[in-house]
Amino acid sequence: MLNDTRGRLDNAIDRAVRGMMHVDPAPDLRGRVADRLEKPRPRGTLKYSFAAAAALIVAVLGSVALFRAFQPNAAVHPGLSDAPSSRTVSADPQPRAAQTPSSMPAPAAAPTIRDTAVERPRVLPRPSVIFNGARDRVSAANVRPQAISSSMEAPAGITTMPMPEGFAPISPIVIAPISLTPIAIPPLAVTPLTVRK
Amino acid sequence: MTAAHPVEVTDLELVRLAQAGDSEAFGELVERNRRAVFRAALAAVGSATEADDVAQEAFVTAWRKLSGFRGESQFRTWLLSITWRKAIDRRKSLNKWLKLAAFASRDEAGDSMFDVVDQVPSNERAPDAALESTELQRDIRRLVRTLPRKLRDALLLAGSGEHTYEEISRMLDAPVGTVKWRVAEARRVLKRKLTALGYHDA
Numbered sequence: 001m002l003n004d005t006r007g008r009l010d011n012a013i014d015r016a017v018r019g020m021m022h023v024d025p026a027p028d029l030r031g032r033v034a035d036r037l038e039k040p041r042p043r044g045t046l047k048y049s050f051a052a053a054a055a056l057i058v059a060v061l062g063s064v065a066l067f068r069a070f071q072p073n074a075a076v077h078p079g080l081s082d083a084p085s086s087r088t089v090s091a092d093p094q095p096r097a098a099q100t101p102s103s104m105p106a107p108a109a110a111p112t113i114r115d116t117a118v119e120r121p122r123v124l125p126r127p128s129v130i131f132n133g134a135r136d137r138v139s140a141a142n143v144r145p146q147a148i149s150s151s152m153e154a155p156a157g158i159t160t161m162p163m164p165e166g167f168a169p170i171s172p173i174v175i176a177p178i179s180l181t182p183i184a185i186p187p188l189a190v191t192p193l194t195v196r197k
Numbered sequence: 198m199t200a201a202h203p204v205e206v207t208d209l210e211l212v213r214l215a216q217a218g219d220s221e222a223f224g225e226l227v228e229r230n231r232r233a234v235f236r237a238a239l240a241a242v243g244s245a246t247e248a249d250d251v252a253q254e255a256f257v258t259a260w261r262k263l264s265g266f267r268g269e270s271q272f273r274t275w276l277l278s279i280t281w282r283k284a285i286d287r288r289k290s291l292n293k294w295l296k297l298a299a300f301a302s303r304d305e306a307g308d309s310m311f312d313v314v315d316q317v318p319s320n321e322r323a324p325d326a327a328l329e330s331t332e333l334q335r336d337i338r339r340l341v342r343t344l345p346r347k348l349r350d351a352l353l354l355a356g357s358g359e360h361t362y363e364e365i366s367r368m369l370d371a372p373v374g375t376v377k378w379r380v381a382e383a384r385r386v387l388k389r390k391l392t393a394l395g396y397h398d399a
Contacts, residue, residue, distance in 0.1 A: 012391075037220060
C-alpha cells in the first residue's frame with residue numbers, strides 16, 4: 001500500500017495498521033482445535049448434571065409434599081396426651097362384632113348421615129374412663145348416637161348407664177353437601193355527569 | 198492428510214468430507230483459514246491471546262454447526278461470520294469486566310478494549326519501519342484505539358491483509374460501499390487528529 005504519491009501520513013497509517021494486524025496465530029491452533037473436537041462438551045455435561053440434580057431435588061420435595069398431603073391428621077388433644085394409643089374408628093355404621101353381643105339387634109335404621117365426602121378413616125383420641133367399669137360393653141366410640149337414643153330400649157344383657165353429669169352427648173360430624181348458587185350481580189347503573197356551576 | 202486430500206481439493210469438497218465425519222478434512226480447513234479467522238478476531242478484541250481463544254472457539258463451533266452449512270455461501274465467509282460473532286461476544290464480555298475494573302475512563306469512544314489489553318505484537322515489520330518516527334507510529338496506534346468502533350473495525354479488518362471487502366461486508370453486516378466509506382473515514386479522522394498533533398503530510 002505504500003505509495004510515493006500518497007502523503008507521509010497515509011503511509012504511516014498503513015504501516016501502523018499493518019503492524020497491529022499482521023500477527024499470526026499460534027502454530028498449534030489446529031492441534032488444539034482437534035483436541036477440543038475429540039473431547040466431550042464440558043459445559044453440556046455440566047448442564048446435564050445440574051439438570052439431573054435439580055430434577056432429583058424436585059422429585060424428593062414433591063414426594064414429601066404428597067406424603068404430607070395424604071397423611072391422616074393424627075393430632076392428639078394435648079389434654080389427652082397421656083391416654084392410650086389412638087384408635088381408628090371406621091365410618092362403617094355397623095359396630096364391630098367382637099365388641100357387640102350376638103343378641104344385640106342391628107340398629108333400627110341406617111344412619112341418615114353418612115360421611116361420603118371423607119373416605120379416609122378419622123383418627124380420634126381414645127376416650128379415657130368415662131363409663132366407670134362398663135367400657136368393655138358399650139363404648140361411645142363404636143356406637144352411634146342414633147343407636148343409643150333414649151327412645152330405644154337396651155337389648156337383653158346390656159346394661160345401660162346414665163350419662164354422667166358434665167358430659168354432653170357426642171354429636172356426629174355433619175358435612176353439608178356443597179351447593180352451587182349463582183351470584184346475582186346487580187346491574188351497573190351509570191348516570192351521566194352533571195356539571196355544577 | 199495431505200496425502201489423502203491433495204492440494205487441489207476445494208474447500209467445499211473438504212466441507213463435504215467433514216460433514217461425513219472426516220475430522221482430518223476439517224483439520225485441513227482449519228489450517229487453510231486459521232490466519233483469516235485469527236486476524237478477524239484480533240481486529241475485534243485487540244489482544245492476540247484473546248483472539249487465539251476466539252479463533253479456537255469459532256472453529257469448534259463451526260465443526261458443530263457444519264451439518265447446517267448448505268454451501269449457499271463460501272465456507273470461509275460462513276466461518277468468518279461465526280468468528281466475528283464470537284469475537285464481538287468476547288469483546289462485550291471483556292468490556293464489562295474492564296468497566297468493572299474502572300479502566301474504561303480513558304477511551305473517548307467508550308470502547309476501551311484496545312487501551313487495556315496487551316498490545317498486539319507485530320511479527321512482520323516493514324523494511325522501512327525503522328525510518329518512521331517511533332513517536333508517530335505510537336501516536337497512530339493510540340489514535341486508532343480511540344476511533345469509533347465501527348470505523349476502527351472496518352479499518353483494522355481492511356488492513357489485516359486477509360479479508361476481502363465482501364468478507365468484511367458479511368462480517369460487519371453492512372454493504373460493501375459502507376465498509377469502504379468507513380475505512381476512508383477512519384483514515385480521514387486519523388489524519389485530522391495527527392495534523393492537530395503537529396504532524397504534516399509533506
